[in-house]
Amino acid sequence: MEKMTIEQAIEQNGYHLATIVGDSMMPLLRNRRDMVKVVAAKNKLKKYDLPLYRRPGGEYVLHRIVKVKKNYYVICGDNRFSREKVPLEWIVGVAESVFRDEQEVPVTSPEYLRYVKKVCRTFWPRRIKNKITKIQKKKTSRN
Numbered sequence: 001m002e003k004m005t006i007e008q009a010i011e012q013n014g015y016h017l018a019t020i021v022g023d024s025m026m027p028l029l030r031n032r033r034d035m036v037k038v039v040a041a042k043n044k045l046k047k048y049d050l051p052l053y054r055r056p057g058g059e060y061v062l063h064r065i066v067k068v069k070k071n072y073y074v075i076c077g078d079n080r081f082s083r084e085k086v087p088l089e090w091i092v093g094v095a096e097s098v099f100r101d102e103q104e105v106p107v108t109s110p111e112y113l114r115y116v117k118k119v120c121r122t123f124w125p126r127r128i129k130n131k132i133t134k135i136q137k138k139k140t141s142r143n
Contacts, residue, residue, distance in 0.1 A: 063084070072087050
């Protein structure tokens with residue numbers, strides 16, 4: 001039996017459920033513990049949406065849109081500090097809900113939206129703190 005791609009699953013079933021692998025979306029999504037329900041992206045996505053995209057090498061990535069441009073999205077993981085330009089054609093789908101501790105949380109829920117605004121609002125302070133921490137660790141390891 002041939003394995004179905006995520007794109008095929010979305011087309012056939014209308015959605016794809018996936019367990020998160022990695023820590024780039026922490027603390028919202030925890031490695032191998034939480035899940036996401038991805039549906040087809042019917043319209044152009046907007047800031048704060050959580051698209052699933054496929055890089056040219058075949059790697060699937062789920063990160064947040066922080067800026068919408070004419071021909072691409074600027075995307076970043078909640079637990080990352082580097083941003084990536086993602087062409088519109090790389091988009092496979094968009095998260096409709098997340099599952100934490102087996103509880104479904106729609107991406108339209110007030111609880112989820114509060115989290116999103118907080119994590120995006122604190123991006124620069126977190127990035128600066130991260131840089132300072134790295135510099136301090138380098139200095140400590142030299143001594």
